[in-house]
Amino acid sequence: MTFLAIDIGNTRLKWAMYEDHRPGAALLAHGAEFLEHIERLAEGAWAGLPAPERMLGCVVAGETARRRVHEQIELMLGWNLEPQWVVPSIAEAGVTNGYDHPSRLGADRWVAMIGARHHMLQLGDARPLITVMVGTAVTVDAMDAQGRFLGGLIIPGHGIMLRALEGGTAGLHVPTGEVRCFPKNTSDALTSGGTYAIAGAVERMYQHLAEHCGAEPMCIMAGGAGWKMSPSMTRPFELINNLIFDGLLVMAEKRWG
């Protein structure tokens, strides 16, 4: 049962083809395209792939992006797919959704939390869990040890922070700098400020969750820019690059057995 997983973020579309729709299935092919290049998929990266039998995706980049992906799927000769997209619900795959309006939670956050909890339980541990995704925006989501999503933070990603500062000031047009404890030039001050803003938000959520649950949380991090955060984090964490795909595989198995 070849399976196509798709994650459409606000910067890039990520896709992965698996041999089967269950966690641990063999990865056959994968790739990423900036959103402006979605139209290349059918003639480019997807040409020559085995036809997937099922597809599950999550999209936070809007209806137009989703439609453009449907068009690419329709262009694929021999593919006979019914695209399905995740809509966050009240409960799925052992995670319950504490958002005021559950379906308004970003689908990527929902899928990532389901993937993260599945990963933690595979390790034989049931602890409070923080899921951090460092993409266009950064999200820091908290679950208790029972898999209840308690709530989460949304902050600007590195790129948005820098562009906001460049756009709102006269003197902050500078090259990327280094992360320093005590930055002594504008480039380093901006790069360090963005990085520690994110690390600080995660630290604060860690404290909130540890206090709320009375136990030390586990922390799982993902997203295109996750690796940039690694040296600056204050707590132990695990970086899982395929977290969204792992979540989609868990959900696919629940849907299709």
Ligand SMILES: Nc1ncnc2c1ncn2[C@@H]1O[C@H](COP(=O)(O)OP(=O)(O)O)[C@@H](O)[C@H]1O
């Ligand atoms: N190879 C890369 N291509 C694109 N963006 C990258 C890459 N490596 C790191 N990034 C950073 O990651 C962010 C996008 O991450 P990604 O996970 O693709 O975001 P989204 O899911 O929001 O589309 C960008 O802000 C960029 O700064």
Ligand SMILES: CC(C)(COP(=O)(O)O)[C@@H](O)C(=O)NCCC(=O)O
């Ligand atoms: C917070 C997000 C913009 C993150 O998007 P990303 O950085 O992955 O492109 C996305 O999850 C979203 O649009 N969420 C909907 C609002 C919410 O989660 O409350």
Ligand SMILES: [K+]
């Ligand atoms: K994302």
